[in-house]
Amino acid sequence: MVNHEAAVLDDPVGASLRGHHAHLARRLGRAAGYLPDVATFCAVPADPGPAEWADLARLLGPGQLADLFSRPVTPPPDWEPVFTLEGRRMTWSGTGPSGPAGPDAATGVVELGPESVPEMLDLVERTRPGPFRPRTPELGTYLGVRDDGRLVAMAGERLRPPGWTEISAVCTAPEARGRGHAARLIEALVARVLARGERPFLHVAEANTGAIALYERLGFTTGEYVTFRGFRTPWPHDSRPASM
Structure with a gap:
């Protein structure tokens, strides 16, 4: 490659x-x-x-x-x-995201602020998307989806090397899977990153074949195995x- x-x-x-x-x-x-x-x-x-x-x-x-x-x-x-x-590093190479650039009432995507950190930590504990600590949300914007007020899915921005933004902490509660939440969140983040003139990328464990397939459908391609x-x-x- x-x-x-x-x-x-x-x-x-x-x-x-x-x-x-x-x-x-x-x-x-x-x-x-x-x-x-x-x-x-x-x-x-x-x-x-x-x-x-x-x-x-x-x-x-x-x-x-x-x-x-x-x-x-x-x-x-x-x-x-x-x-x-x-694992592998994947970079976005699509022609344009289909989702809005950030929170959107029609899709249920909301921006998560400091008051949401306890819920974010609870969701991470239940889904294990990777390293996540109390101040991890300070790395960038985090978006989520709520069901009856409860946080059931989220994704956010992590590493920020010049010209790039990593999408990370993509996770959905077991009871809310299969509804397209992860795809909507990633599309919203991709749009946000592109709007500020940067390019999205992400990392994924090689064993997580389901996530790899999702990222490929959303326009990400494998750039390097790590x-x-x-x-x-x-x-x-x-x-x-x-x-x-």
Whole structure:
């Protein structure tokens, strides 16, 4: 597969933290990460050496999750592997979304504000769309669908490398599936992203074939296969808790 995408997507976390999400970043040397309540994603240069790994370990603290997202770098041997997940990056290449650019009474799409965070966290707990923390909604706009006042579906904006916006946290409560909520939410977000002159993209686990098929129907195409990896930062010598 020939990759015609912008090189910035090879490091979407680092590019976001240096730009649109700089106000949500914490840094030490050439290592960076989101604030703990926002996201677990962190970034190091493409050629990290001992100094960069040491800085990231100090930045996150001992025994903490270092979510390297899709960065294909290998930490030192004393960093404990936590997870590995095969996935793909997809970019929108359609001619134009069919949905409105944001909230729309006819489709039931509403914008979710700070007051909706408890409901969003509850929906995430029930559907497990991926990493989501109390301040994750600060990364961008989140839209939802309500049924009798209860939040049953949502999707939002996550990483924001220059010229791009990632669509993420696409989820629907089990009792509300099969009604087209996810498609309407994604179309609304695509329209919103395009309206500000950016291009939508997203990431999906390779095993989630249903989601991949949906995204393809909505105009997304596979741009790159990636591996998501997380590690636990090392504990200082002789300081690892006995329970671990």
